[in-house]
Amino acid sequence: MSKINCGVANCSHNSESTCFANIINVGGKSAKKDSDTCCASFLDVKLYSDLTNNINDRGNECDAITCNVGTCTYNANTLCSAKSIKVNGENVNMYSETDCLTFKTK
16 A cells, blocks of 8 residues: 555646645644544646656655654654654645645644
8 A cells, every 4th residue: 555545636746546745734723523624735736737746766656755743643743653653635726725634623
């Protein structure tokens, strides 16, 4: 299983539900539920084309997650400690329309 499972079909970093960004940032500082979170690294494939060739890690999927969601159990000094996360969003136009479905309130 990949570190970041992505259900955002139109993200430039998504290839077959796997994230290939160099690093992602989960946002939603004071989130109370997963819909208050977002993947701040979302880039629309219509504007940015295909960015699944991760040059910093020889084309491997992303496994680096920073997190500014201070209310999440998995936030360990601004790094995500979950073994894997699920990012989702349908018909997304902006990063704020994505959600980290792995979010769990402290």
